[in-house]
Every structure is written in structure tokens, then in C-alpha cells.
Amino acid sequence: MKYVIVLGDGMADEPIASLGGKTPLAYAKTPELDKLAAYSEIGMVHTIPEGMSPGSDTANLSVMGYDPKQYYTGRSPLEALSIGVDMKLDDVAIRCNIVTLSEDEPYEKKTIIDHSSDEISTEDAKVLLEAVTKELQNETYQFYLGTSYRHCLIWSNGSVVELTPPHDVLGQTIGQYLPQDEMLRRMQERSYEILSRHPLNLERRKKGRKPANSFWFWGAGTRPSLDSFEEKYHKKGVMISAVDLLKGIAVGAGMDNIVVEGANGGLHTNYEGKAKAAVKALTEDGYDFAYIHVEAPDEMGHQGSVERKVQAIENLDQRVIRLVREGMDASGQSYRLMVLPDHPTPIRVRTHTSDPVPYLLYDSTALQNRDWHYSEAEAAASQNVLGEGWRLMNHLFSQGFDNV
Structure with a gap:
């Protein structure tokens, strides 16, 4: 079994009047997510521990399976790791x-x-x-x-x-x-x-x-100290991101980073390159787990651009998720695919919030017709709720559904 997380940074949002009362995720044309959701588990997960700031640092640590209350020492030290800074204890x-x-x-x-x-x-x-x-x-x-x-x-x-x-x-x-x-x-x-x-x-x-x-x-x-991802989960993992924070988490966790040419963290990043790199890592290079991080929805939320945030989500659907699904299907290998944001970045406030986020979990070996769509509202209506985001990784690596 292979495992993939596709993370749309800041993708979750609030209902917006100009979108007919829908969120950007619900409004966007996402045929791939609609196809997957019909055979997936969906639900809500709290990625930000109570009392902690809703940053991409704490949220992605949670999604990666590291309890921020235990492992978080600040955002910048993680970024320093990614660019090769050898921090001293008093730095x-x-x-x-x-x-x-x-x-x-x-x-x-x-x-x-x-x-x-x-x-x-x-x-x-x-x-x-x-x-x-x-x-x-x-x-x-x-x-x-x-x-x-x-x-x-x-x-x-x-x-x-x-x-x-x-x-x-x-x-x-x-x-x-x-x-x-x-x-x-x-x-x-x-x-x-x-x-x-x-x-x-x-x-x-x-x-x-x-x-x-x-x-x-x-x-x-200050200098962080993360447990080895491979020792923790017995999976060989790889990170695919243009953002130093995510690369730093990977370095700290002993995971490999794949640098994709043209991946820049913006709206016009190399989506296809990220998807293809993940499929190759899983099907040819011996990795068990790939974490694909896409920054664009978050950046568009900070810009306050409804149209560009919708575009970023549609790009994620067709230019990352679709290619990952097609590549994994073509390989003949069984896989579990999870899609989620790390935190909301609502257009209304142009910054992060601590609200829970929707997740989708697809298993190529356990297809069940759920008649669901992937959005904040439907994920909440599913009544699947995971209160501690750092437990999500165990859920991805487990077998079956609805055991949150």
C-alpha cells in the first residue's frame, strides 16, 4: 500500500455572498474531488491545538503526525533547517x-x-x-x-x-x-x-x-527536535513543496525533499511537476508516502482574492489530484489518498483561523458509494470528527474507514 497527502494550504474558507453563499471550495469546479468523494470518507479535523496560533507551522506539524504541543519550537527554526542553517543551542x-x-x-x-x-x-x-x-x-x-x-x-x-x-x-x-x-x-x-x-x-x-x-x-x-518519521510510522516518506517551512519539517523528520523546477509557492506554480514527482517517488523510487504541499490557496486568501482562490483550488483538482490518481491507477499499486487544508484562510479576514478543516480519505481497495461531495458543509454533516489533528496520520496508515 502507498500513501499520499495532497495539502491545499489555507483552502478552507467561509460562505461568501458573491459565490451564492458557498465557500470557494464548494463553489470551485472540482470534478476530480467530486469523483473521489463519492467513494471516500470525509470528515472534519482540528489541526490547531487549543491555545496555539493558527499557523501553517503548527497545522502542518499536526497533519504530519507531530503533536505541536510537544514538538513546536517556532516557525523560523523549521525554515532554517530547510536552507541548511546549523543552529546552535543559543541561536x-x-x-x-x-x-x-x-x-x-x-x-x-x-x-x-x-x-x-x-x-x-x-x-x-x-x-x-x-x-x-x-x-x-x-x-x-x-x-x-x-x-x-x-x-x-x-x-x-x-x-x-x-x-x-x-x-x-x-x-x-x-x-x-x-x-x-x-x-x-x-x-x-x-x-x-x-x-x-x-x-x-x-x-x-x-x-x-x-x-x-x-x-x-x-x-x-529555537532549534527544533523532531522524531524520525520513518521510525515513528515505519514508512519512507518524501516532501514535495516550494515552501521552506514544509521542507524544514521534512528535514527535521528525516524525510527527503524533492525540488520541482518551477514550483514557487504562487498561483502559477508547477502543479503538474509536483504530481508527477510524487507518482514517480511512490511507483519507481521506493517511497511509501508522499506529502504534496500546494501554497497557492493560502496566498490567494491573504490577498483577499475570491476569484484567484477559486482558481487555485481548481488547479489543485485538475493539475495535481487528477494526475496523482491517474498515475497511481496506471501503476496498478494500491494506495490511500488524503486531501485537506492545513487551516482555513478566509477571504473575509485575509489570515488564518483555528476552525476545523475538511478532509477526504480515498482508498483504492475499498470503494464504497457514499454519494458525498468534498466541502466544508458536507464534511461537517458527515459527523466524522477528529479532535486531535496529529492523530490523522495514524488514520491514513490504518485500514478501512470511519474509525476516527
Whole structure:
């Protein structure tokens, strides 16, 4: 038996008036999910433990089978693992977003416009990161290039200070959300002074792109320690994601990462490449389990774009899930396929919430006509509820259905 999880980051949502009172997941044209749901178990799962922040870090740890209350030490340390940072015990890792701020006010009165700087390319981000680090980097503060707008700061002998995620305060004045630590705040302000007049941003403005004009620090944490996935579940696993956070979880869990060319975490990522890589890993390369992570629905939720979030879900259906199902069927190998979000990213709030999310579990060897569709409402109506998300992996690896 082979096992696959297809995770649509932030895919769950709330009913939206412009969609006729449907969620983007219920509204989207998803013929593949409809086909699978008719023969699958569906239900709801709580991926965010009570009292913890609804981030992709805690949520994906849950889905991967690691109780966040036991294993979570912060988001940025997981990302640091993915880019090869060897953290010391007294190091603190901090996420460094390159964001777009408004430009006509003093720094503390600026508004955060875009947490991703128009989904800036890694190539452009590298230029800007180098421009700032030439001045700010020293033995205490070391910067590391990540992917797109997502980068890393390692603070030697640092403190795990409280910092606000930029996607939580989109459209708001930033003053009350700036770091309380004096040096971190000064570095953010200085980054704006350097980047706002950088030639690359001057060119971006001419082209109608948002300037990538400030660093934003958040997600502080210490070095993580995850148990080996293979020892824990007796399955050889592989991660397929464009996002450093997911790659870092895989590194920490001793899983392999597959890098797919053109996979960028945006709406126009290489969906097909991810699907084909997973099928090859399972059918040719000896892996038992593949985790396919697609960031696009979450990014569109943060952007507040109903149309683009629907498009991201439809892309996931036809350009990932369909290809995985067809590839696995063609291989003749039996498999169990689970589809779910990690957390909701509702259009209404443009950030994450802690609400439970719908899951779908398909078993190629146990086809039963359920007459279900995959949506938040139908999953809730199924009355299948898993209260602790980290137990979901055991459910995937078990046999049969409806034993949550």
C-alpha cells in the first residue's frame, strides 16, 4: 500500500455572498474531488491545538503526525533547517519577510500593503537581501536567503521575542506591531531606508509592481527536535513543496525533499511537476508516502482574492489530484489518498483561523458509494470528527474507514 497527502494550504474558507453563499471550495469546479468523494470518507479535523496560533507551522506539524504541543519550537527554526542553517543551542531563528509598506508617512505610521511584495521572485529578493545585509549583518545577526519573500535571520544568543506575522495586519498601520526589541526595530526601519530607493524597486514601480521596500521580522524560535518519521510510522516518506517551512519539517523528520523546477509557492506554480514527482517517488523510487504541499490557496486568501482562490483550488483538482490518481491507477499499486487544508484562510479576514478543516480519505481497495461531495458543509454533516489533528496520520496508515 502507498500513501499520499495532497495539502491545499489555507483552502478552507467561509460562505461568501458573491459565490451564492458557498465557500470557494464548494463553489470551485472540482470534478476530480467530486469523483473521489463519492467513494471516500470525509470528515472534519482540528489541526490547531487549543491555545496555539493558527499557523501553517503548527497545522502542518499536526497533519504530519507531530503533536505541536510537544514538538513546536517556532516557525523560523523549521525554515532554517530547510536552507541548511546549523543552529546552535543559543541561536534564535526569525522569519524575515520582504514586504510592501506605504511610502508617504514616517515608518511607524506606514501601512502594510502586501506581505509578499507581489510574490517577489527569489532572484529579485536575493539582490535586495544582499543590499541590506551588507550594512546590517554581523556576528550577532546573520541573514540567509530563502524562497520568494521568505527569508531567515539567525540571532546569536538571542531571545524568543513576541513578533507579529505581517499577514495578520494587512491594511493596518504598523506602529503597534513593530518589534519591541530595539535592535530588531532599528533593523526593520533601516531596511526601509535602503530598499525604498534601491534601483530594483525604482524599476518595479515603473513596471507597475509593488516595491519590496522593507524587512519584517516574525516567528522567532529555537532549534527544533523532531522524531524520525520513518521510525515513528515505519514508512519512507518524501516532501514535495516550494515552501521552506514544509521542507524544514521534512528535514527535521528525516524525510527527503524533492525540488520541482518551477514550483514557487504562487498561483502559477508547477502543479503538474509536483504530481508527477510524487507518482514517480511512490511507483519507481521506493517511497511509501508522499506529502504534496500546494501554497497557492493560502496566498490567494491573504490577498483577499475570491476569484484567484477559486482558481487555485481548481488547479489543485485538475493539475495535481487528477494526475496523482491517474498515475497511481496506471501503476496498478494500491494506495490511500488524503486531501485537506492545513487551516482555513478566509477571504473575509485575509489570515488564518483555528476552525476545523475538511478532509477526504480515498482508498483504492475499498470503494464504497457514499454519494458525498468534498466541502466544508458536507464534511461537517458527515459527523466524522477528529479532535486531535496529529492523530490523522495514524488514520491514513490504518485500514478501512470511519474509525476516527
